[in-house]
Amino acid sequence: MFKYLKHWCLLFILSTPVISIYSQTETETNKQTLDSLYIAETENRPKERPKVLHAEPLYIDLIRDLGARKGEKEWNFGFGITDKRNFDEYLALVEYEWAPIDRLGLEVELPFSIFEPTENGTQAPGSKLQSLKLAAQYTFWVSEEYKTSLAIGYLHEFELTEFRNYSSSRFYAGNIYNPFFIAAKRWGNNFHTLLYTGPQFFENFNSNSWETVWQFNTNFHYMISGTRNFLGIELNKELNDAGKLDMVMRPQMRVSVTDNLLIGIVTGIPISRENERLSTFLRIIYEPGH
Known part of the structure; x- marks a missing residue:
């Protein structure tokens, strides 16, 4: 035995x-x-133009997938909160993006901001519909061999005044002009990198002033095998006219709920906490007809 x-x-x-x-x-x-x-x-898809799969950042997202194909469309709903030291900013947005032709993406977005003081006697900015955003993005190079895509685009914001000033000041308060460039590469099947960069020119009608800010957003993502889910980080960097560099790290994850519904969760961690502290952001992505 x-x-x-x-x-x-x-x-x-x-x-x-x-x-x-x-x-x-x-x-x-x-x-x-x-x-x-x-x-x-x-x-x-042999009958359609080449397209390389890239992970799309969740906070400063793309106008449409790189290499977008005609007929693609997507609704986005975003909700967030940011601690701005003396007050909190509550953010909500609704966004629609679509591709009327191959490789061209268009977008319309309405972002709202609601401000609440966190200390007695503190005066917070007035709540408002921030702007009407209109944007276009064209992917001019797609390489299946190098798993790389390059795109250029332009985003224009028609800035609006605060709700409380609708009757006393001009409704249309200024413009933001934002041309940008995107470069993305997939490494193997799972690792993704993306660069989003360009200047923002701020025109303020009330003060008759201009300001320029340069954006340098670098993104790193790992897409989980066999899914649309990913883990990653956005490094959102801004350089202003005075030469001051601000950066916010945004760890994030995306989860597929159904075939055409995804949820993205983002945390914001500023390197300098002079004007902004921790933040959170939730993005709901719906792809009709997916």
Whole structure:
């Protein structure tokens, strides 16, 4: 009895590494298969123009997928809160983006800000519909071989006055002119990098003044095998006229709820807490007809 038991134990010990290696190999193979199938679903459409799958940042998002194909469309709903030392800013936005032709994305967005003082006697800015945003983005180069896409675009904001000033001052308060450039690359099947950069020119009608801010947004994401889910970080950097550089780190994750509904969660961590502290942001992404 004990002789057979020893034999079985010895056989189990010797076979365990083999079973472990086989299971690990099988799992890796399944992941690679799922990745290949998901990427192929987006990219390998012989009758359509080439497109490379890239992870899209959640806070400062793209106008449309890089290499967008005609007919693609998407609704976004965003909600957030930012601690601005003496007051809190509550953010809400609704956004619609679509591709009327291959590789051209268009967007309309309405962002709202509501301000609440956090200390007695503190005066907070007036709540308002921040602006009407109109934007266009064109992907001028797509390389399936290098898994890289390049795009240029332009975003224009018609800035609006505070709700409390609608009857006493001009409704249309200024403009923000924002040309931008995007470069994105996928490394293998899972790792994604993206650069979003360009100047913002602020025109204020009330003070008759101009201000320029340069944006340098670098993004790093890991897309989980065989899914649309990812983990990543945005590094949002701004350089103003005075030469001051501000940066906010935004760790984030995206989760697919259904085939055409995704939820993104973002946390904002400023490097300098002079004007802004921690923030959170939630983005709901709905793709009709997906």
